[in-house]
Amino acid sequence: SQTIHQWPATLVQPVGSPLSLECTVEGTSNPNLYWYRQAAGRGLQLLFYSVGIGQISSEVPQNLSASRPQDRQFILSSKKLLLSDSGFYLCAWFFGSARNTEAFFGQGTRLTVV
Amino acid sequence: DAKTTQPPSMDCAEGRAANLPCNHSTISGNEYVYWYRQIHSQGPQYIIHGLKNNETNEMASLIITEDRKSSTLILPHATLRDTAVYYCIVRVSGNTGKLIFGQGTTLQVKP
Numbered sequence: 001s002q003t004i005h006q007w008p009a010t011l012v013q014p015v016g017s018p019l020s021l022e023c024t025v026e027g028t029s030n031p032n033l034y035w036y037r038q039a040a041g042r043g044l045q046l047l048f049y050s051v052g053i054g055q056i057s058s059e060v061p062q063n064l065s066a067s068r069p070q071d072r073q074f075i076l077s078s079k080k081l082l083l084s085d086s087g088f089y090l091c092a093w094f095f096g097s098a099r100n101t102e103a104f105f106g107q108g109t110r111l112t113v114v
Numbered sequence: 115d116a117k118t119t120q121p122p123s124m125d126c127a128e129g130r131a132a133n134l135p136c137n138h139s140t141i142s143g144n145e146y147v148y149w150y151r152q153i154h155s156q157g158p159q160y161i162i163h164g165l166k167n168n169e170t171n172e173m174a175s176l177i178i179t180e181d182r183k184s185s186t187l188i189l190p191h192a193t194l195r196d197t198a199v200y201y202c203i204v205r206v207s208g209n210t211g212k213l214i215f216g217q218g219t220t221l222q223v224k225p
């Protein structure tokens with residue numbers, strides 16, 4: 001069965017520090033992978049998506065970057081965190097066909113930048 | 115930008131049907147309508163999706179108008195555990211498979 005792992009669950013980082021959040025999926029190959037962010041009291045904002053190794057598309061300009069070093073691994077990074085980077089980060093897998101029945105979301109990482 | 119519009123909030127009495135509307139007037143012929151919900155501090159959960167026919171599963175029913183410009187998610191017997199933010203999403207066509215979430219509807223089920 002397909003599963004998606006995301007860690008850590010919570011993270012408190014000082015302003016200016018680097019960030020690395022990792023997401024891995026199991027039970028599928030060549031998945032489309034996504035990073036979303038949810039600021040407090042706000043909706044889900046798509047940050048990045050990837051249709052394959054080394055292929056990253058950015059949805060909004062920001063202080064973050066993403067990488068896809070392996071087929072089932074998706075990493076969200078920052079060189080220097082800002083206070084505005086605080087939020088709930090979710091990794092998701094969604095097969096690239098509209099007929100697929102669902103997307104799988106990780107449990108999320110709650111990032112607090114202090 | 116999201117291609118759907120939903121009311122920001124709704125209330126429903128426990129045990130009654132909850133009917134959540136969604137407008138997607140610019141939907142293309144090959145785009146599906148998906149519904150997800152998000153319970154506080156968790157990842158979104160898939161509920162149901164459809165193209166043009168009405169759909170039903172163990173969680174909900176999806177009614178899509180004939181012109182496909184709007185749809186309604188129906189939770190037949192709402193429980194307190196159905197309190198969540200409900201997102202109506204039009205699936206972007208093509209290989210990218212993006213899910214663009216709007217602001218959703220916060221459904222409050224009351225005893």
